[in-house]
Amino acid sequence: xxxxxxxxxxxxxxxxxxxxxxxxxxxxxxxxxxxxxxxxxxxxxxxxxxxxxxxxxxxxxxxxxxxxxxxxxxxxxxxxxxxxxxxxxxxxxxxxxxxxxxxxxxxxxxxxxxxxxxxxxxxxxxxxxxxxxxxxxxxxxxxxxxxxxxxxxxxxxxxxxxxxxxxxxxxxxxxxxxxxxxxxxxxxxxxxxxxxxxxxxxxxxxxxxxxxxxxxxxxxxxxxxxxxxxxxxxxxxxxxxxxxxxxxxxxxxxxxxxxxxxxxxxxxxxxx
Ligand code: 13P
Numbered sequence: 001x002x003x004x005x006x007x008x009x010x011x012x013x014x015x016x017x018x019x020x021x022x023x024x025x026x027x028x029x030x031x032x033x034x035x036x037x038x039x040x041x042x043x044x045x046x047x048x049x050x051x052x053x054x055x056x057x058x059x060x061x062x063x064x065x066x067x068x069x070x071x072x073x074x075x076x077x078x079x080x081x082x083x084x085x086x087x088x089x090x091x092x093x094x095x096x097x098x099x100x101x102x103x104x105x106x107x108x109x110x111x112x113x114x115x116x117x118x119x120x121x122x123x124x125x126x127x128x129x130x131x132x133x134x135x136x137x138x139x140x141x142x143x144x145x146x147x148x149x150x151x152x153x154x155x156x157x158x159x160x161x162x163x164x165x166x167x168x169x170x171x172x173x174x175x176x177x178x179x180x181x182x183x184x185x186x187x188x189x190x191x192x193x194x195x196x197x198x199x200x201x202x203x204x205x206x207x208x209x210x211x212x213x214x215x216x217x218x219x220x221x222x223x224x225x226x227x228x229x230x231x232x233x234x235x236x237x238x239x240x241x242x243x244x245x246x247x248x249x250x251x252x253x254x255x256x257x258x259x260x261x262x263x264x265x266x267x268x269x270x271x272x
Pocket of ligand 1: 180248
């Protein structure tokens with residue numbers, strides 16, 4: 001494999017967790033850890049609930065390494081009578097640069113389909129946000145031998161509305177097998193890498209080979225400090241197709257989140 005132009009992305013998805021004081025405590029703890037050592041060769045991202053975006057944004061400068069801010073979903077419509085929803089422009093206004101879209105919990109509990117996800121991806125890109133499009137099969141689909149077909153369909157349909165402006169967009173994807181989320185069951189590193197590679201080859205077909213090489217494909221599903229080394233050391237940058245992690249439970253504990261980011265082997269001392 002040729003040298004990768006991709007910067008690894010270590011993203012924390014806090015889901016419906018943490019009040020504003022708890023969120024700011026996390027940032028203070030992360031800042032203290034990063035002052036002792038920080039991997040500046042990776043991009044760090046925190047995706048808190050909407051209510052904590054501002055609280056986190058206001059203290060992020062305490063962390064000596066740049067940490068970006070992300071949201072966990074958004075509405076595809078630009079504005080209007082959509083009670084309870086948040087638009088792409090509102091996220092941009094809140095200093096958000098990434099947005100997780102099509103997470104399996106959104107698909108499972110809130111009826112999101114590939115079509116609704118595609119509209120959100122299109123609206124996010126149009127607003128200058130970087131979507132992290134989540135795809136992945138259920139246990140039933142895996143046991144039925146449908147993993148590849150499900151993933152190819154979710155990628156193809158999720159990106160279907162991007163084809164007119166594919167040259168200029170930024171995008172990331174996350175392979176999150178539903179059966180590995182919050183269960184403690186990790187997808188084997190080799191299999192995670194295989195499916196991330198399948199996502200990249202689908203990107204080459206749907207967008208372009210250049211876009212496929214430039215796009216980060218993350219793995220998510222019970223990533224912990226104890227297994228991240230294997231994921232990244234064997235299949236990370238320049239070695240495979242895993243360009244980072246989308247982390248749920250372990251991203252809630254600053255020391256675990258920090259340790260996962262440190263385990264990506266593109267070391268550099270942090271300029272404090
Ligand atoms: P866990 O890391 O808790 O399995 O969650 C993964 C996830 O859903 C990240 O979006």
